[in-house]
Amino acid sequence: MSELPEYTPPKVWKWDSESGGTWAKINRPISGSTHEKELPAGKHPIQLYSLGTPNGQKVTIMLEELLALGHKGAEYDAWLINIGEGDQFGSGFVDINPNSKIPAMMDHSAAEPTRVFESASILFYLAEKFGAFLPDDHAQRTRCMNWLFWQMGSAPYLGGGFGHFYAYAPVKIEYCIDRFAMEVKRQLDVLDKHLANNTYFCGDTYTIADMAIWPWYGGLVLFNQYSAAEFLDVASYKHVNRWANMIHERPAVQRGRMVNRMSGEPSEQLRERHDASDFDTRTQDKIGDET
Numbered sequence: 001m002s003e004l005p006e007y008t009p010p011k012v013w014k015w016d017s018e019s020g021g022t023w024a025k026i027n028r029p030i031s032g033s034t035h036e037k038e039l040p041a042g043k044h045p046i047q048l049y050s051l052g053t054p055n056g057q058k059v060t061i062m063l064e065e066l067l068a069l070g071h072k073g074a075e076y077d078a079w080l081i082n083i084g085e086g087d088q089f090g091s092g093f094v095d096i097n098p099n100s101k102i103p104a105m106m107d108h109s110a111a112e113p114t115r116v117f118e119s120a121s122i123l124f125y126l127a128e129k130f131g132a133f134l135p136d137d138h139a140q141r142t143r144c145m146n147w148l149f150w151q152m153g154s155a156p157y158l159g160g161g162f163g164h165f166y167a168y169a170p171v172k173i174e175y176c177i178d179r180f181a182m183e184v185k186r187q188l189d190v191l192d193k194h195l196a197n198n199t200y201f202c203g204d205t206y207t208i209a210d211m212a213i214w215p216w217y218g219g220l221v222l223f224n225q226y227s228a229a230e231f232l233d234v235a236s237y238k239h240v241n242r243w244a245n246m247i248h249e250r251p252a253v254q255r256g257r258m259v260n261r262m263s264g265e266p267s268e269q270l271r272e273r274h275d276a277s278d279f280d281t282r283t284q285d286k287i288g289d290e291t
């Protein structure tokens with residue numbers, strides 16, 4: 001085990017704003033807005049304020065899937081919230097999500113304009129609104145919700161635990177990396193065993209549970225998330241790989257993954273989406289730094 005400086009926690013924790021690490025600049029121990037900023041609004045009933053992280057992708061995949069199914073009411077404007085620059089602390093964003101995290105959504109087609117935050121809540125809201133990607137049968141619906149809630153409870157160990165200490169922390173701490181690598185491998189094993197006997201998370205039906213799990217665990221096995229594919233030996237989870245590849249083949253998933261993205265191939269970054277044609281005309285390779 002590597003040597004770390006001796007640390008005795010003080011009686012009362014105090015905020016050290018210089019604690020270091022990739023996200024130190026934006027992390028704060030207090031909630032609420034830091035500055036006044038109204039959010040823009042476009043022409044569509046659904047206004048999404050997000051970023052193309054795994055949590056953001058869940059919602060853009062769902063919206064693109066709904067549109068692919070012919071639900072015209074799912075047309076949306078997707079505005080970029082740059083969390084590295086602190087946009088999530090603007091007053092307009094905090095009015096929608098007091099928790100200052102993407103994704104956040106406004107539905108202006110409801111009798112009362114409706115604010116929706118937390119990615120699973122948004123997925124569930126859209127599934128109920130359009131009657132899609134959520135089984136009607138109570139037993140099947142419960143299966144779907146089990147896995148949806150599984151994702152919400154489990155992914156913080158992957159992102160906030162493993163990803164943070166393996167990729168972002170200013171020092172590599174063996175104890176923390178061990179603890180969270182063990183948990184993430186256990187989670188991958190849970191998924192792998194389930195997918196050995198099920199095409200999707202809910203048997204033969206593609207649901208919001210798949211849309212929630214894929215950007216995180218699919219990202220790990222397909223896109224070398226956190227540069228950890230080799231370290232976690234993700235290739236050994238054969239059924240997760242089979243499922244992840246199958247979901248990735250869906251055109252709506254490929255589109256959803258491009259929306260509000262700020263990294264990767266410029267041709268796969270559609271930083272803001274206001275129209276279906278934007279996928280052909282407004283990607284970063286075509287417009288450069290115009291946005």
Ligand SMILES: N[C@@H](CCC(=O)N[C@@H](CS)C(=O)NCC(=O)O)C(=O)O
Nearest residue numbers: 053055083100101102103118119120
């Ligand atoms: N449980 C939330 C988590 C959302 C979340 O963690 N969003 C991150 C980006 S993936 C964020 O906005 N971080 C900004 C911050 O922590 O200040 C959800 O699923 O919607």
